Amino acid sequence: MRVAAIQIACQEGPEGNLEKAAEWVAKAADQGAQVICLPELFRSHYFCQSEDASLFDLAESVPGPTTERLGAVAKEKGVVVLAPVFERRAPGIYHNALALLNERGEMAGLYRKMHIPDDPGFYEKFYFTPGDLGFKAFDTLFGRIGTLICWDQWYPEGARLTALQGAAIIFYPTAIGWHPQEKAEHGAAQHDAWRTVQRGHAIANGVYVAAVNRIGFEPAPDGDGGIEFWGRSFIADPQGVILAEASTNQEEILVADVDLRHLESIRRNWPFLRDRRIDAYGGIEQRWL
Amino acid sequence: MRVAAIQIACQEGPEGNLEKAAEWVAKAADQGAQVICLPELFRSHYFCQSEDASLFDLAESVPGPTTERLGAVAKEKGVVVLAPVFERRAPGIYHNALALLNERGEMAGLYRKMHIPDDPGFYEKFYFTPGDLGFKAFDTLFGRIGTLICWDQWYPEGARLTALQGAAIIFYPTAIGWHPQEKAEHGAAQHDAWRTVQRGHAIANGVYVAAVNRIGFEPAPDGDGGIEFWGRSFIADPQGVILAEASTNQEEILVADVDLRHLESIRRNWPFLRDRRIDAYGGIEQRWL
Numbered sequence A, B: 001m002r003v004a005a006i007q008i009a010c011q012e013g014p015e016g017n018l019e020k021a022a023e024w025v026a027k028a029a030d031q032g033a034q035v036i037c038l039p040e041l042f043r044s045h046y047f048c049q050s051e052d053a054s055l056f057d058l059a060e061s062v063p064g065p066t067t068e069r070l071g072a073v074a075k076e077k078g079v080v081v082l083a084p085v086f087e088r089r090a091p092g093i094y095h096n097a098l099a100l101l102n103e104r105g106e107m108a109g110l111y112r113k114m115h116i117p118d119d120p121g122f123y124e125k126f127y128f129t130p131g132d133l134g135f136k137a138f139d140t141l142f143g144r145i146g147t148l149i150c151w152d153q154w155y156p157e158g159a160r161l162t163a164l165q166g167a168a169i170i171f172y173p174t175a176i177g178w179h180p181q182e183k184a185e186h187g188a189a190q191h192d193a194w195r196t197v198q199r200g201h202a203i204a205n206g207v208y209v210a211a212v213n214r215i216g217f218e219p220a221p222d223g224d225g226g227i228e229f230w231g232r233s234f235i236a237d238p239q240g241v242i243l244a245e246a247s248t249n250q251e252e253i254l255v256a257d258v259d260l261r262h263l264e265s266i267r268r269n270w271p272f273l274r275d276r277r278i279d280a281y282g283g284i285e286q287r288w289l
Helices: A014-030 A053-058 A065-077 A150-154 A156-163 A180-205 A260-269 B014-030 B053-058 B065-077 B150-154 B156-163 B180-205 B260-269
Strands: A002-007 A035-037 A080-090 A093-101 A107-112 A136-140 A143-147 A169-173 A208-212 A215-219 A226-230 A234-236 A242-245 A252-257 B002-007 B035-037 B080-090 B093-101 B107-112 B136-140 B143-147 B169-173 B208-212 B215-219 B226-230 B234-236 B242-245 B252-257
Touching: A002 A014, A002 A169, A002 A208, A002 A234, A014 A035, A014 A065, A014 A252, A035 A169, A065 A080, A065 A093, A080 A143, A080 A169, A093 A143, A107 A136, A143 A156, A150 A156, A150 A169, A150 A180, A156 A169, A156 A180, A156 B156, A156 B180, A169 A180, A180 A208, A180 A226, A180 A234, A180 B156, A180 B180, A208 A252, A234 A252, A242 A252, B002 B014, B002 B169, B002 B208, B002 B234, B014 B035, B014 B065, B014 B252, B035 B169, B065 B080, B065 B093, B080 B143, B080 B169, B107 B136, B143 B156, B150 B156, B150 B169, B150 B180, B156 B169, B156 B180, B169 B180, B180 B208, B180 B226, B180 B234, B208 B252, B234 B252, B242 B252
Parallel strands: A002 A035, A035 A080, A143 A169, A169 A208, B002 B035, B035 B080, B143 B169, B169 B208
Antiparallel strands: A002 A252, A080 A093, A093 A107, A136 A143, A208 A234, A215 A226, A234 A242, B002 B252, B080 B093, B093 B107, B136 B143, B208 B234, B215 B226, B234 B242
């Protein structure tokens, strides 16, 4: 299974981004990629920098325009596309979601972001109802994959529950960046923690991990600051070894191979899944012990 | 709370190591350390390189000689000591355990290693009954701490369940090293994965982490190979930042401060514990989904 992470900048409005995404998916397919993932909420600027009820207009039905357009590319190129989408499920129920489009262009799966952040400049709890589909892995023509989204990447439980469903790789479409006023002091540690915790999921679970971020500076709607998306998309192997890593500021396609023999070799030599103490993990379902 | 990780080499037999450990604990206390952790099974060579029933003679009762000797140092210096011990609980029931000795020299807590490995040269399943005390955190005079042992360090569940009990720092006494014949090809990736997954636990849980390893080459009993313990003990902060890190081959005391204001600041700015989906984690108690 050859996978691709597409790291792009996103324009403010929705139309240009969809065409751009379609072009980049086609380009990745032409490079031999079979499962291609776009960044979180790629159809617009990251609108969660403010709480503005009119921005729910950016949401769309699923299936809908995004899955149709990218489904057409998936079918044309015979590839699987992971398409993040701002899902309008019902008036008042919106999700930060990801649609799986198979090589026939059909919508073959849906994941709804389970862990919803809410921090200054990342006001996602205003927009997104937490996912109610649970953690997911999907069979594709090319292999079994798992899907999580951005804030999920900080939760070992999400990675574990996805890996236990047999995913060989976990995709994390993402929109993460620096607040310019924090970057000098905290930027390096923030990026390193983000990369480290996801490499940790790869190691603990013996799975490949692909983090797919956007780039570019997007100003805050009130003109005060904004977010500098840090790019640095990467693909790691089941031992946490970085196979491919992007820059902080260039649009790029990362391509890597998911090798099931390598995955099995790692899990044979580091048999973590064998020794889990499933009799003693009940407290995980508590808030605090 | 000022903590110390004691990285030492261990001699083959038990007596010299106990006196040496007592000396190093005293030295760490003299450097201002308040909670001091020794490496896993420090009282002998790492005997699990072979399966030999006579080596159960190395086990001892708990409380017993190790807790008495180190309790005396703890009392003399007014410090807390985390003392790994090969526990003889009953004929046929032995544990890889850790005793908590408080500043009055009393045994104030016991943790029994929950995840037991078994790999070539690390035949622990022959010697150790898996722990039945669950995951633990303990109040001490200096702060609340958590204890896990070696192989536990690969399990996000262990770190999570320890952190959820309010530990500000998780100690991982360890005996991990390279097989000489693998070191050139795999050594760097093995060490990096070990360091990364534990830094990941620090990040995901907003806790300090201290990994306490031994150093030295210990030949296999059959004369064929052995283990080169890789040292590299470290202490990381709640963002995974390395505060102190030891060499691969020197006996050293690592000292660092656990700052509860810093811990709370990290958890306020990265509020991962707030958003856990405890309604959706039930599958963690399954072997495979």
